[in-house]
Amino acid sequence: MFNFMVYFSVISVYLIHCVPCKYNIKDYDRGGADLSYLGSSVFGKPNEESGNRVKQWNESSEVNPEELGTYAEGDILFPESLSRNGMIAETMRWPSGVVPFEITGSLSSEAKRTIKKSMMVLHNETCIRFRRRKSDDSAWISITNTNTGCWATLGRVGGGQGFNLQEPECLSRIGTTMHELLHVLGFNHEHSRSDRDSYITIHWENVEQGMERHLQKSDKKDFTSFGVSYDYGSVVHYPKMAFSINDLPTITVKKDPKIKIGQRKRFSENDLEKVRQMYNCSKTSIKDNSTEVDIDI
Numbered sequence: 001m002f003n004f005m006v007y008f009s010v011i012s013v014y015l016i017h018c019v020p021c022k023y024n025i026k027d028y029d030r031g032g033a034d035l036s037y038l039g040s041s042v043f044g045k046p047n048e049e050s051g052n053r054v055k056q057w058n059e060s061s062e063v064n065p066e067e068l069g070t071y072a073e074g075d076i077l078f079p080e081s082l083s084r085n086g087m088i089a090e091t092m093r094w095p096s097g098v099v100p101f102e103i104t105g106s107l108s109s110e111a112k113r114t115i116k117k118s119m120m121v122l123h124n125e126t127c128i129r130f131r132r133r134k135s136d137d138s139a140w141i142s143i144t145n146t147n148t149g150c151w152a153t154l155g156r157v158g159g160g161q162g163f164n165l166q167e168p169e170c171l172s173r174i175g176t177t178m179h180e181l182l183h184v185l186g187f188n189h190e191h192s193r194s195d196r197d198s199y200i201t202i203h204w205e206n207v208e209q210g211m212e213r214h215l216q217k218s219d220k221k222d223f224t225s226f227g228v229s230y231d232y233g234s235v236v237h238y239p240k241m242a243f244s245i246n247d248l249p250t251i252t253v254k255k256d257p258k259i260k261i262g263q264r265k266r267f268s269e270n271d272l273e274k275v276r277q278m279y280n281c282s283k284t285s286i287k288d289n290s291t292e293v294d295i296d297i
Contacts, residue, residue: 175264
């Protein structure tokens with residue numbers, strides 16, 4: 001049962017140990033979240049099996065391409081080089097909200113525009129700043145488009161960490177790029193919040209065998225949602241048909257099953273508010289953070 005729980009989640013930014021706020025600047029600057037509960041199963045290598053699964057996806061699908069990977073919860077992957085006795089000891093926030101990046105894949109012009117547009121929303125609405133990697137950076141995201149699906153590493157882990165958007169599937173909806181960027185910042189999936197049972201129902205009888213681990217919820221004692229209410233409209237909430245084996249819903253909204261979940265059009269306001277809370281953004285820091293992302297090549 002423990003192995004099921006390692007697949008975690010809470011994109012409501014449920015990071016353990018330190019909740020960044022203006023009264024806790026030291027912890028905020030250090031960042032950090034004890035993610036040892038994730039266990040060894042999140043370590044691995046990008047694989048073409050995931051890419052081939054994503055290739056079968058199309059716009060009419062009732063799921064999103066990032067759900068189709070063989071990785072933890074479909075799209076979370078930590079490199080094997082970070083494994084310490086099969087456990088993740090810590091994941092970090094990006095100091096001062098600065099996220100260096102490089103592009104190592106041969107992305108199309110349209111793909112670059114989609115990524116830049118997603119980054120610019122965070123640039124304009126939060127204090128997150130994306131910039132080109134410098135030679136003395138100790139951590140950065142390496143943006144690729146290999147045939148391995150849609151995936152990212154959760155939080156800042158050091159060195160060049162993967163951020164893959166297989167073309168065209170992972171870039172057909174801007175929300176998939178936004179979804180993966182939130183993982184990079186340290187957020188996981190909304191439907192895994194510890195309080196989710198008050199808002200949604202998981203229909204285990206409709207979940208594909210072996211995929212149950214992707215829909216486990218977090219432990220209340222380990223996480224915080226920063227006081228932000230449950231968000232059906234979050235760009236990191238999975239849709240009703242996620243991991244379904246029989247074309248019946250696996251996730252439904254308790255108060256009204258007709259409420260749409262799993263949108264991939266935009267960051268919700270709650271998504272952005274969680275970023276602001278997590279990175280201790282102020283109106284001043286957001287105002288001063290209006291420069292363009294240099295992503296054109």
